[in-house]
Amino acid sequence: TGPVLVPKAMGRPGMMRWEGKKTTLKRQRRKVKRARRDKEGQVRLLVSMLWTEGKKDKEKKAEFRGEALALLQEQAKNDGEKTSSVILHMLASAEWAVGSKDAARLAYQQILSKHGESEEASGARTWLTFLELQEGNNADAATVVTAFTGDNLEHLQAYVLAWVQFRNRDYVNARKNISHAFKSWKGAYKKSVTYEFMQMWGL
Numbered sequence: 001t002g003p004v005l006v007p008k009a010m011g012r013p014g015m016m017r018w019e020g021k022k023t024t025l026k027r028q029r030r031k032v033k034r035a036r037r038d039k040e041g042q043v044r045l046l047v048s049m050l051w052t053e054g055k056k057d058k059e060k061k062a063e064f065r066g067e068a069l070a071l072l073q074e075q076a077k078n079d080g081e082k083t084s085s086v087i088l089h090m091l092a093s094a095e096w097a098v099g100s101k102d103a104a105r106l107a108y109q110q111i112l113s114k115h116g117e118s119e120e121a122s123g124a125r126t127w128l129t130f131l132e133l134q135e136g137n138n139a140d141a142a143t144v145v146t147a148f149t150g151d152n153l154e155h156l157q158a159y160v161l162a163w164v165q166f167r168n169r170d171y172v173n174a175r176k177n178i179s180h181a182f183k184s185w186k187g188a189y190k191k192s193v194t195y196e197f198m199q200m201w202g203l
Helices: 025-034 039-056 058-082 085-097 101-114 119-134 138-147 155-167 171-183 190-200
Strands: none
Touching: 025 039, 039 058, 039 085, 058 085, 085 101, 085 119, 101 119, 119 138, 119 155, 138 155, 155 171, 155 190, 171 190
């Protein structure tokens, strides 16, 4: 038997970005502490700034990401059942980035259960399916992906659907969807999706 084929082409979810008036981390931290109205908006902005600064300063990357994660966790804890789909989506990305996939899974599940009609729901469904596939949870992945139907799927949707079908030995539809994903692939990991495309086609 050969090596087990695992989906890799999506990498991991990026952090949602928010912009506001030009400011510094020190000032934005003060705004978050003092905020009474729209604290969520101030937290979103600070997390975005920390994530950006972490990319610029590799030595402080872990520190900035840890601070960003703590901010999101606190916001979610304080908001409880009212936590917005945006905060949950940002939280999932932050948890995944530090290796806490179980926590990321929970955040995505909360989006789907509480904000199923939100703009973030489709992305949450896609990334949750990818996560379950990577963890070998094929039945869970198949359950999540049932919402993806039709011929006009976005390329990442087609990608995870292809993988669910491949794992379930539906090779005809798997090849159709991985071909669609491959042809319309955007961004990084083109080499990975090319390899996976060839493996599914037995090339």
